Amino acid sequence: MILLQLAxxxxxxxxxxxxxxxxxxxxxxxxxVVNFAHGDFVMLAMYIAFFSFTLLKLEPIVxxxxxxxxxxxxxxxxxxxxxxHVMRGPMLAQILSTFGLALFLRYTALWAFSAxxxxxPSGLVGGVYDLGGLRLAxxxxxxxxxxxxxxxxxxxxxxxxxxxxxxxxxxxxxxxxELVGVRPDPMQALAWGLGxxxxxxxxxxxxxxxxxxxxxxNSFLLLAFVTVCLGGFGSVPGAxxxxxAIGVIESFSAYWLGPATKDAVVLALFILLLWVRPQGLFGxx
Amino acid sequence: xxxxxxxxxxAAGALLLFAAPFLTANPFYQRVAALTLLAAISASAWNVxxxxxxxxxxxxxxxxxxxxxxxxxxxAKLGWPPIAGLPFGIVASxxxxxxxxxxxxxxxxxxxxxxxxxxxxxxxxxxxxWDFVGGAIGVMGPARARSFADLLFRSSLPYYAxxxxxxxxxxxxxxxxxKSRMGFYLRAIGSDERVAQSxxxxxxxxxxxxxxxxxxxxxxxxxxYAVMVxxxxxxxxxxxxxxxxMVVMAALGGAGTLFGPxxxxxxxxxxxxxxxxxxxxxxxxxVAYGVIIMLLARFSPGGLAELGRFIVKGWRRRAA
Numbered sequence: 081m082i083l084l085q086l087a088x089x090x091x092x093x094x095x096x097x098x099x100x101x102x103x104x105x106x107x108x109x110x111x112x113v114v115n116f117a118h119g120d121f122v123m124l125a126m127y128i129a130f131f132s133f134t135l136l137k138l139e140p141i142v143x144x145x146x147x148x149x150x151x152x153x154x155x156x157x158x159x160x161x162x163x164x165h166v167m168r169g170p171m172l173a174q175i176l177s178t179f180g181l182a183l184f185l186r187y188t189a190l191w192a193f194s195a196x197x198x199x200x201p202s203g204l205v206g207g208v209y210d211l212g213g214l215r216l217a218x219x220x221x222x223x224x225x226x227x228x229x230x231x232x233x234x235x236x237x238x239x240x241x242x243x244x245x246x247x248x249x250x251x252x253x254x255x256x257x258e259l260v261g262v263r264p265d266p267m268q269a270l271a272w273g274l275g276x277x278x279x280x281x282x283x284x285x286x287x288x289x290x291x292x293x294x295x296x297x298n299s300f301l302l303l304a305f306v307t308v309c310l311g312g313f314g315s316v317p318g319a320x321x322x323x324x325a326i327g328v329i330e331s332f333s334a335y336w337l338g339p340a341t342k343d344a345v346v347l348a349l350f351i352l353l354l355w356v357r358p359q360g361l362f363g364x365x
Numbered sequence: 366x367x368x369x370x371x372x373x374x375x376a377a378g379a380l381l382l383f384a385a386p387f388l389t390a391n392p393f394y395q396r397v398a399a400l401t402l403l404a405a406i407s408a409s410a411w412n413v414x415x416x417x418x419x420x421x422x423x424x425x426x427x428x429x430x431x432x433x434x435x436x437x438x439x440x441a442k443l444g445w446p447p448i449a450g451l452p453f454g455i456v457a458s459x460x461x462x463x464x465x466x467x468x469x470x471x472x473x474x475x476x477x478x479x480x481x482x483x484x485x486x487x488x489x490x491x492x493x494x495w496d497f498v499g500g501a502i503g504v505m506g507p508a509r510a511r512s513f514a515d516l517l518f519r520s521s522l523p524y525y526a527x528x529x530x531x532x533x534x535x536x537x538x539x540x541x542x543x544k545s546r547m548g549f550y551l552r553a554i555g556s557d558e559r560v561a562q563s564x565x566x567x568x569x570x571x572x573x574x575x576x577x578x579x580x581x582x583x584x585x586x587x588x589x590y591a592v593m594v595x596x597x598x599x600x601x602x603x604x605x606x607x608x609x610x611m612v613v614m615a616a617l618g619g620a621g622t623l624f625g626p627x628x629x630x631x632x633x634x635x636x637x638x639x640x641x642x643x644x645x646x647x648x649x650x651x652v653a654y655g656v657i658i659m660l661l662a663r664f665s666p667g668g669l670a671e672l673g674r675f676i677v678k679g680w681r682r683r684a685a
Contacts, residue, residue, distance in 0.1 A: 114475040166662050171474050172620055173666035175421045176612070176658045183609065184655025190648040294648075298605070302486055305479050340494055347487040354480045355468040 081213055086331045088214055092224030094327020095320075096282050099227035100300065101307035102234055102319040103278030109314025110251045110271035113167050113174055117158075117182035119301025121276050124185060125151055125283025126292040127193060133200055140205055140288065144226075147284035148277045155276025159269040182297070189294035197291040205288060223285035228320075230281055234274065235316045247271060251314075299343060306350040309358075378624070386525045395521040401634040402528035403590060407607075408614035408626035409535050410582035414575045415612065416620035417548065419555030420470075423608045424481030427488045428580040430602030431457045432587025434492075437504040437597055446514035447506050447595075451588045458584040462576045470572045473558060482605070489603040503598025506591065516592050524593050531589065532627070535582050539623055542578075551575055555621060583611075606651070613654050616661055619670025628669060633657075 104118045115121075125147040132143035158181065166173045206218030238244040249257040250267040257264055290296075307326050311318025326346060334342040386398050407429060414420050432454035439450030469480045493501050510517035518524065542548045550571045553561035562568045591597050601607075611626075614633050619625030637650035665672045 112475075114479060116478075162659060162663060166666070169662075170666045171419060172421055172616065173662040175475060175478050176616055176666075177662035179423075179612075180655045180658025180662060182655070183651050184659065187648040187651035187655065191652060298486070302483060305483065309479075341490070344487055344490045344494075347483050347490070350483050351480060351487065354472055354476060354483075358472055358476055 082335075085214060086335055087328055088216060089220065090328035090331030091324055092216070092220045092327070093331065094324035095224040095227040095231070096285055096323075097303055097307055097327055098320045098323025099231050099285075100279045100282035101304040101311070101323050102231050102316045103275035103282075104304045105308045105311065105314055105316060105319045106234070106238075106271055106278070107275040108308065110247065111163070111167050111268055113163060114178065115275065116175070116178040116301065117185055118275075118279060118304050119297030119299070120182045120185040120189075121151060121154070121279035121297075122283040122286065122300040123189060123292070123294065123297035124154070125280045126287040126290075126296065127189065128280075129284040129287035130198055130200060130292050133204070140222075140284075144281055144284040148280040151280030151283075152273040152277040155272040155274070156269045158276070159272035160265075163272065164265065164268070182301075186294055186297060193294060195294060197293045199291045200287055202289070217289060219288040223288055226285060227282060230278070231316065231320050231323075234278065235320070237274075238316060243270075302343070302347060302350070306346055306353075309350060309353055382529060386522050392521065395525065397635055397638045399521040399525040399528055399593070400638070401630050402525060402532055403586060403593070404610060404614060404634050405627040405630035406528060406532050406535060406589070407583050407586035408611045408618075408630050409532065409539065410579050410586060411611035412579075412615045412620060412622075412626045413539065413542070413551075413582075414572070414579040416615055416622070416625070417543075417551040417555055418572055418575045419558075419621070420572060420575075421478045421612070422481045423478055423605065423612065424485040424488075425579070425583050425611050426485050426603050426605060426607035427461065428458050428583035429587035429590070429607050430488065430492065430597070430599075431461065432584030432589075433591035433597040433602045434498055434504065434587075435584070436588040436591035437506050437595075438498060440506055441499075441504050446512070446516065447592045448514065448516055448588065450591075451585065454584040454588050455581045458580040459577055462573065462580045466576045466580070467569070467573055470569050470576075481608075485603065485605060485608060489599050489605075492603055493599045499598070501599060503596060503601070506595030508595075517595070524589075528589060531585060536623060536627075538578070543623065547571060547574065552621070609651075609654065613658055615668075617657060617668050619668035622668070622670045625668055625670050 100118070100122055103121075104115055107113060107115050128147040128150055129140075129143050132138040132146060133140075138146065158178075162177050162181065166177045202219075204219070205222055208215055208217045209221075236244075238247060246257070246262045247267045247270065249260070249262050250264045251271075254264045257267075303326065307319055307322045309322075310325065311320070311322030329349070330342050330346055333345040337345065382402075386395050389395065407425070410428075411422065411425050415422055415425075432451075435450035435454035435457060436447035437450070439445040439453065440447045465484060469477060469484070472480055492498060498504065507515050507517065516523075516527075542551075550561070550566050553564070553566050554568055554572060558568055587602065594601075610633075614629035615626040616629070617625075617632060618627065618629030633650075633654070636653065640649045640653065661668060665675075667674075
């Protein structure tokens with residue numbers, strides 16, 4: 081029973097990991113740029129959720145979309161103001177640009193909100209359900225299933241719609257896409273917007289059951305790295321499978337090895353994976 | 366002008382470095398001067414692999430932490446003077462470069478940077494949960510000097526002198542490297558690894574050499590830090606911000622240039638200390654760092670060195 085419980089917790093949490101990681105993988109797949117500020121986008125979304133509830137008395141049904149919209153705007157802004165100018169420049173500039181953004185966001189948050197941990201009241205979206213001995217919190221269920229649906233939706237958007245085809249065209253060959261009449265900049269800005277919006281939703285959902293602090297983004301960044309690497313860089317379905325797998329691995333290692341070392345297990349897995357199979361388990365070489 | 370300027374500039378800079386701490390009797394400023402040199406040592410060490418060879422590592426905090434812990438563990442476990450831990454730190458840094466660095470060199474560009482972030486985070490967790498090295502509490506150095514060998518001074522000036530010597534050795538070494546075959550190899554790797562490989566540069570071997578040098582000097586910087594401060598914990602030894610400082614300072618002055626990291630440190634350390642003194646919050650300096658890095662990446666990826674060259678060029682064109 082305890083194993084089933086751990087698996088269920090891991091699956092639900094893993095779906096949320098999958099959602100924000102698919103944002104990272106989308107940005108990477110579109111323009112070969114790693115967003116080192118990805119974890120801090122999640123942090124920002126968590127604060128948006130927290131302050132919309134405490135200051136504006138907004139319900140989750142309102143503040144989750146709100147976080148998505150705000151982060152979408154931030155993503156587009158970051159692309160047009162920063163990434164567009166560095167993405168074909170030297171490697172150092174590419175890496176430093178989003179890393180600088182990460183520092184800026186993290187320490188502005190520290191300065192503005194202080195280092196204190198804050199959290200939304202528990203039971204904001206309902207209590208804990210008992211399903212035949214399996215105890216599941218409503219917040220976990222809502223977060224897990226919405227994340228799952230949205231990740232699938234993102235995948236369908238990319239593979240089944242005209243817009244998705246245009247984005248994929250730009251990711252395959254910027255110049256060729258331009259020749260057949262697709263303007264690359266709006267598509268890549270859209271990728272940043274969608275990638276950031278994914279962190280917006282995920283962050284607001286995580287805030288339902290997880291504490292918020294300015295430094296919380298770092299562990300989400302590392303989780304997104306592991307997930308994207310495991311699923312293959314640029315693959316949304318890969319991120320979904322990998323995110324769920326990571327969630328379960330984390331859940332079991334926290335139980336067997338203690339919460340202090342659960343991050344170590346995931347990080348060690350990531351490093352080994354990068355060394356042995358950098359293209360990811362499901363990625364193409 | 367072209368031939369004269371660098372030599373005169375170099376002489377003036379060297380003179381300023383020798384004279385700097387004597388220009389003020391204020392112990393706070395003297396301490397800032399010493400910390401500037403210490404930061405310049407680690408940033409210059411990072412520069413060998415991160416600047417010249419173009420491998421952007423965010424994991425150098427691990428080398429710094431190894432050096433710092435080697436010093437204070439030599440005191441806490443064996444009763445030796447902390448500086449006696451220096452060779453142990455260097456040996457451990459070599460081992461780390463070979464065991465962890467070598468496999469990471471299969472990765473290029475962003476992948477390499479991601480791996481280094483993860484390695485540093487993993488090292489931090491391991492040290493925090495390892496009771497033998499003090500766990501989350503850290504390790505203390507000697508409270509008062511038992512002999513001269515403990516290198517405990519009330520004034521910052523002796524530290525300044527030590528740091529200046531080490532920095533001079535490192536910069537001399539880097540200068541020789543720049544001119545050698547290895548320097549050319551590293552710059553070739555830094556500008557395009559695949560092309561370098563196709564031209565017959567033994568890429569992985571030379572990246573490893575660069576990492577061995579870079580890691581050893583970073584560990585020396587860690588040892589010197591521990592000797593001066595007399596305390597280290599997982600955050601001050603292995604924290605991500607240790608790496609960030611090195612990267613930002615080197616990038617600001619000019620990654621892959623000889624004096625770039627020193628110039629970057631000379632700007633950022635006083636800036637950091639000033640913001641701390643004014644607002645008391647540690648965060649503000651890093652907000653500024655973030656903005657500086659973004660501006661650099663956007664407008665002048667070569668740092669101030671590139672900016673300087675650009676200005677001089679424009680000035681010459683106008684003069685002509």
